[in-house]
Amino acid sequence: MKILGISAYYHDSAAAIIVDGKVLFAAQEERFTRIKNDASFPENAIQFCLSESGLAYEDIDVIAFYDKPFLKFERLLETYYAFAPKGFKSFAKAMPLWLKEKLFIKQFIRKKLKKLGAKNSGKIAINFPEHHLSHIASAFYTSPYAQCAFLTVDGVGEWTTTSYGVASGENGIQVLGELYFPDSLGLFYSSFTYFLGFEVNSGEYKMMGLASYGNEASEQVANFKEIIKRHLVDIKPDGSIKLDMDFFEYPYGLQMVNPKRWEQLFGIKKRQPGEKLEQKHANLAFAAQKVLEEVLLSLIRFIKKETGEKFLCFAGGVALNCVANSVLFNQKIFEDIYVQPAAGDAGGSLGAALAVAHIQEKHNFEGAQNPFNVYMGPRFSNLDVERVLRKHKSSYRYFENKDELIRAIAGYLAEKKVVGWFQGRTEFGPRALGNRSILANASDPEMQHTLNMKIKFREGFRPFAPAVCKEDYNDYFEEGKQSPYMLFTSKVKKKLRKELPFDFENMNLDEKRKVPKSDLPAITHIDHSARVQVVDKQMNPLFWNLIQEYKKISDVGVIINTSFNLKDEPIVNSPEDAYICFMKSEMDILALENYLIVK
Template sequence: MKILGISAYYHDSAVAIINNGVVLCAAQEERFSRIKNDASFPELAIKYCLHETGFEIEDIDIIAFYDKPFLKFERLLETYYAFAPKGLKSFTKAMPLWLKEKLFIKQFINKKIKKLSASKSRNIPVTFPEHHLSHAASAFYTSPFKKCAYITVDGVGEWATTSYGIACGEKGIQVLGELHFPNSLGLLYSSFTYFLGFKVNSGEYKMMGLAPYGNPDSKNVNQFISIIKQHLVDIKQDGSIKLNMSYFEYPVGLRMVNPKTWEKLFGLKKRLPEEKLEQIHADLAYAAQKVTEEILVKLIQFVKIETNQANLCFSGGVALNCVANSVLYNQKIFNDIYIQPAAGDSGGALGAALATAYIGSRHLFEGLKEPFNPYLGPSYSNMEIEKVLHKHNCKYQYFESIDEVTKTTAKYIADKKVVGWFRGKTEFGPRALGNRSILADPTDADMQYTLNMKIKFREGFRPFAPVVCEEDYKDYFEESKKSLYMLFTSKVKKSLQKELPENFEAMSLEDKRKVVKSDLPAITHIDFSARVQVVTKTMNPVLWQLIQCYKKHTGIGVLINTSFNVKDEPIVNSPEDAYRCFMKSGMDILVMENYIIEK
């Protein structure tokens, strides 16, 4: 059975196609439209997935949409009614789109689909798994487990903001409990994101990166944690929460919180997006991160007792918080925790299709024997790449063998060059995993600043992730969860760490950033952590080979791996995207399949 999964209309619209339970392709609309976090109907991604699989629209048996629009509309109406007369402006803005498209999504999808058909196609049946079911299915049916506990934590689906239960290959996904809107851990975290001057639904990872700059022993941090617990959120022993809604505006407003109310509460002005970050902002981010971790630990302790399962699948936007994920893993409450690379709303397209394929069908899920492959998007031939290079009258080197490409690229990186690396299929999810990446030398103490300011054009405090071959992990990082998808953090090995100066906590954020913290300074965050991607020879053999070539040159088996994009743009998708990004940034080298371009 061929199923087309769709997520759309909130953020990170995406599409996936599966056939008889096997994932064939998946892609986010933003990669084609070039609109960051594009929420529109994913028409371009549908076209790609059909082309990739060779299917016509007529071949699709079922379309699966990642939530239930009528339930979501019910929540919207009930919320506006409960908070009336507040929210009139937000209500009048939301209603036209709901009444035009969202409420009649079945008809709207088939109308859009028919435009993609060469012939007069039939109406294709559309299923609507609940939002949290789509999230849970996206994790469980790409996991190595036959049976496990699951939790989903995000902003909000229809009504649920947190859910948990048992996922089983034979019986499907059993929901045991839910927490409902407006009480939401995801929206609590996003409220702090907003107050600290970052964009909601895309800036949460910036706040996560800022949090380690907070001083855990400072008066500010202790006071902020106390204020959060006393005034904003009541944390129950089972990990459920109750928010004090007098401090939040997101149920019916066009912003997360009233800045004046929060300014009075925290004694701190709301930061504007381009304002300088100070220590007090880092302290607040740290406090919010620690409260989030406390809630999640209580939640998985409760879920362990309730389900009595050995392993856990974690999904939803909150599962992209790799710092919290590592705290959960290191608690050793479950034997293992699995998170799929597109844990947020883009993965809902994949989960909707998988839920429709497996639940109530003859397909039996027994856990994947090999790790889930995240390389599910477009790839481009040498001929297509050469067309782009000729169009721009670009000089290049062409290499017949991939061995020559990796050897040459490794030497460039060893010579402190910054490389745009473009090959194979694009990654599904928000993180570049070595096919649409910027690669650089992790031993250069100035590289983190260079990448942030001259290449990515973003905040200087932002950390960079390392990529390491599986065999070499233990030489550079303390034992922790080894993540193929960059979803957990590890501490840099103690033997590689440098001693911090005595006055470190008194330094400014910028001065703290400049302190060399390890023998791999460009990938070592302020707390000696790193968001490590582990590469295996089977999952990404060319990247694995490149790292080994670099190791031969330098004796170091680690590279910086950051996404191939600049600030406020999606990760590059096509050769044209890659060339444009290369030319307008400070990158030195562009490698596209067998072609190497030197700036």
């Protein structure tokens, strides 16, 4: 059976194609349109999935859409009614779009596909798995487990904000409990994201990075945590929560919270986007992060007790919080935790298709044999690259052999050059994992500042992720979850850490950032943690070989790997995207497949 999965109309729309239970290709619409977190119908991603798999629309048996629009519409109507007359502006803004497109999504999909050339669009079956079912299917059916417990946590699907249960290849997915809107751990976290001046649905990871600058021992942090737990969220022993909706406006309004009420509550002003970050902002982010972790720990302890399972699959937007993931893993409540790398709504397209394949078609599932392959997007030939370079009249060097290219790039990294690295297929999900990456020297104390200010044009406090070969992980990092997807953090080895100045806690955020924390200062966050990508030779042999070649030259087996994009832009997709990004930044080197461009 050939199944096309689609997610759309909230954020991070995407498409995936599955044939006889096997995932072939998947891509996010933003990579084609160049609109960050694009929520529009993923027509470009659909066209890619079909053409790359050699399928026509006539070959598709089922389309799986990642949630149930009628249930979501019911939630909107009931919520607006419950909070009336509040929220009329939000209601008036939302209804035209729902009545025009979202509510009649089945007809809308058929019309879209017909415009794209599907002559049989009226005959293709369209299924609507629930939102959280799509999330857990995306994780379980790509995991190595034949049976496990599962947890999904996000903002909201139709009504559900959190769900748990047991998944098995034999019995499918059994939901044992759910938490419903408006009580949402994801929207709780997004409310702090909003109050701290970051954009909701894309700035949560910025808040997570800022949280590490919080002073845990300070009276302000203790006070913030007490206020949060006394006034905003009631945490039950089983990890369920009850939010005091007097302090939140997201169910009915055009903003997450009432800023004035929060300013009175916490004693600090709402930060405006671009406004200077201060210690009080970091302390509030830290307090919110710790409350999030407390809730998640309560949840998984309860789930372990209820299910007795050895393993846990975790999905939904909150599962992209790698700091919290590491706290959960390090508690050893479960023997292992698996997080699907596109855990947010983009992965819903994949999950919807997998849910139909395994639940409806009853494909046998005994656990994935290999790590889930994230390299499922477009790839380009050397001829495609050469066309772009000729168009821009760029001088370049061509390498017949990739081994020679790798040696050249390793040399440039050792010389502290910043390299745009474009190879193979685009990654699926929010992380660049060695195919659409910016690479740099992790030992250079100035490199974090250089990358943030001159390359990425983003906030200076933001940390960079290290990439290390699986065989070398233990030489640089403490024991922890070795993730190939950058979904967990690890502490840098104690022997590599540097002693902090005695007055470190009295410094401002920028002064703290400038202090080298280890012998790998560009990837060591303020708390000595790093969001490590553990590179498996089998999974990405070219990237593995590059890191090994760099190690031969520099005697260091760790490099910076950050996404190939500028601030507020999607990760590059095509050679044209990569060349434009390279020229707009202060990157030194660009490796486009077998071509090398030196600025």
